[in-house]
Amino acid sequence: MRRLVEARARRLGFCDVRVTRPDAVPELPGRLSDWLADGAHGTMAWMEDRADRRASPETLWPEVRSIVMLATNYAPETDPLTLIGRRDRGAIAAYAQRRDYHDVVKGRLKELGGYLSAKGNVRVKVFCDTAPVMEKPLAEAAGLGWQGKHTVLLSRAHGNWLLLGAIYTSADLEPDAPEPDRCGSCRACLDICPTGAFPAPYRLDARRCIAYLTIEHAGPIAREFRTAIGNRVFGCDDCLAVCPWNKFAHVAREARMAAQDAFAAPPLAELAALDEAAFRTAFAGTPVKRTGRDRFLRNVLIAVGNSGDPALAPSAMRNLADPAAIVRGMAVWACGALLGPAACRPLYERHGLGETDPDVAAEWRAALDPPAETNP
Known part of the structure; x- marks a missing residue:
């Protein structure tokens, strides 16, 4: 049997x-x-x-x-860490590209x-x-x-x-022997984590994990983690991709769960323009769709703010009046990061004066009078 x-x-x-x-x-x-x-x-x-x-x-x-x-x-088929340097694009975790x-x-x-x-x-x-x-x-x-x-x-x-x-x-099958730990003294996966999500080896604090923050966490993402998130718009492969054991894994293409190339690193400008219908169409049948458009756009706008490219500012500006507060709030943050307080003042007068959500209002205050950023 x-x-x-x-x-x-x-x-x-x-x-x-x-x-x-x-x-x-x-x-x-x-x-x-x-x-x-x-x-x-x-x-x-x-x-x-x-x-x-x-x-x-x-x-x-x-x-x-x-x-x-x-x-x-x-x-x-390619190293996911190479996506982190493409700041005008959104990095999607490997498992979600299929x-x-x-x-x-x-x-x-x-x-x-x-x-x-x-x-x-x-x-x-x-x-x-x-x-x-x-x-x-x-x-x-x-x-x-x-x-x-x-x-x-x-x-x-x-x-x-x-x-x-x-x-x-209910079948009584012969069990296999467990696999011993072979990590040795290596701590590459711990050291590469951008947000310090491992308080100790073999222990994860999900509250600091980019995968948790961009997928499971429903509200605004704390300011202390935003810069560290970089362009990761869905999940994070850093601790997986850096592991030395990956080089010993030889898997034939036909044995892998196939990925969809277009999902690896889509342009941030395109992602920031997705409405509900376009989001559902773009990510139909993938894990990204389960997270929902609003949460995904929150992540995209953080990546826009981290891009360092003022040419992407219109991608944030178009979301300043979005119906979802978590989208509006991160659009404000991205505008502040790319444009600075002076350029944000007229945007505030156009979009922020009537803001009723306390989190979004706080983002406007910070954009007009930026606090010192705290990185993890």
Whole structure:
């Protein structure tokens, strides 16, 4: 049965498949509890919801006897760090430059789960980042890789570029050995983080993470992080891309989850002009669409402000009257960064005098009388 499942998994596009037991990570409840108690999850309340099930596979589904962990490779064909220097363009994380992995991986998981159920006459449940499942610790226990100092699953065969899925099953399958930590003394992933999101190795403070700030965080982004965000408009690949293990990952093009080239670094001027309909069309079927147009435009306008190019100021000015407060606020910030107080005065008289949102009003005050910037 095990060999049949592995063969079918690879035919479906999974690059690796391993098995673990539901009780393979007994320290998981304590680790999760400590992380949540520190508030390091930010506003991701869903991490607290059903925390008992998240930390214990058997609490989530008492019938589980084995967990099949599967990996899909999405390795980029070029170094994502090269995008950071293209300040007139928006850098989109590698995983988001392709079809939404929830749809792709979940479909594969369902097909494989159905195959396992039929062949073994067993029950299964499939999960792909949409249920209280701690995929990374389980994947480490199964031997798919190890959680690096940046907390991301890292593989000798595939580097940092893995999307994970899980099949809980009532079948009693032989487990694989866990993968040992191979990070050694390297701390490249910790040192490259622009916002200092790692208070210690193997510990992430999501509240300082650019991926969290640009994707999960719903409100205005704190001033202290804006300059460090640079041109990253959706996610951040820095800690993944700098890892030395990536050079040992050799993946054939046909084994990768295909990217859409146009999404790698679109021009900021084009992104800043997106209305709701255009945004939905441009990012249909990708992870970017799930974040929503307003939150995405907030990120784009931060990148516009960081571009250092006054020629992009009209891209910010056109959003000063946007219906969404988080868009208006970052448009004000971008105008202030590119134009300075004197040029912002007439813009304020045209757009800011009647502003009722307190956050946007505060951005206008700062643009007209800039405070000293504080970088993390």
